[in-house]
Amino acid sequence: MFFLHGSNNSADIIRMATAYEFDQLAEQHGYIMVYPQGYKKHWNDCRGSASYAANTDNIDDIAFFKAMINYFVDKASIDREQVFVAGISNGGQLAYKLAFESPESVTAIATFAANLPEQSNLDCSQSGQPISVAIFNGTEDAINPYNGGLVDLFGDTSRGVVLSTRETVDYWLRLAGITSAAQEKTLPERDGLAHTSVIEQRWQNNEGIQVRFYSLQGSGHVMPSTITRAPRILGEKSGDISGAEEIIDFFLNQSE
Incomplete structure (x- = not known):
């Protein structure tokens, strides 16, 4: 399982910020936990207007991800059919990009605080292949607007406009051909x-x-958690669920 950090963040910080809960669950369930580091603390996701270097320098994070998979196949004999990706914010956006452009590389994805870019801001090809997805979004998210609109990272609006959470969920439902009501x-x-x-x-x-x-x-x-605290500037944190436990349950369910 790969966990992708958000903007202006790092692999080390996100690992600590999640209180090593993913590491503990990895040991419990017997999988390898990987925290990649983005180029200059960012990922080159699908938001075409983004001003950070990973985007402006056109970093090939899809190739980077495939190289990591090949490395772990060679060094740890992992199963290519059991590769899972989760990410928060900019990391969640890269998870969407992987599902768009390289769905054969991932079994399922999970995202926190990330809505799909609006079509005018979408700089990715879309394979149209369905994939299992779990989405966690806060209704009071001041950065990634729950109801869609301009992403505003403390005054930096270069990331452009995103769809609403409902439209984001509906996109993946359409790909999967799902028209039934939810449980x-x-x-x-x-x-x-x-x-x-x-x-x-x-x-x-x-x-x-x-x-x-x-x-x-x-x-x-913020990512929901029963054990961690989050900076107040990011808004309230839900402690009713463990985001880590929920996505591990979701990913393990794909293995059955």
């Missing part, structure tokens, strides 16, 4: 905060492609 439930309250809650929706097509959506009510630009 929906509000997850149990765990953090004692009345203003945060989690609504989960699940779908699956006849070929086993799954889409999961976690609407993080009252939450900001």
Whole structure:
């Protein structure tokens, strides 16, 4: 499993910020956990207007990802059919790009705080191949707007316009040919905060492609966790679920 950090971040920091929970789950379930480092602390995702160097220098992060897979096939004999990618913010955007342009390289993806770019801001080819996806977005995210619009990273709006969360979920449902209603439930309250809650929706097509959506009510630009804290500047954090546990459950479900 690969976990991709967000903008202006690093592999070391995201590993610490998630309290090494992914490492602990990796040891528990017997998989390899990888935290790649982006070029100058960013990834070259599909947002064509982005001003950071990974985009302006046109870094080939798809080739980088494929090279990492080849490395682990050679050094650790991993199964190419069991490669999972999760990411937050800019890292979530790269996960979308991998699903767009190289779906044969990944088994499933999970994203936090990331909506798909609007068509006018989309600088990626789209294979049209369905893939299992889990999406976690906060309704009060001031950076990645839940209802779509201009991404605003503390005054930097160069990342352009994104779709709404609903439109992002619907894109992956359409690819999978899913038209049925979701299995929906509000997850149990765990953090004692009345203003945060989690609504989960699940779908699956006849070929086993799954889409999961976690609407993080009252939450900001952060990953939900029962054990970590987040900077206030990023908004409220939901402690009703562990994002790490949920995506590991989702990924392991693809292996069955």
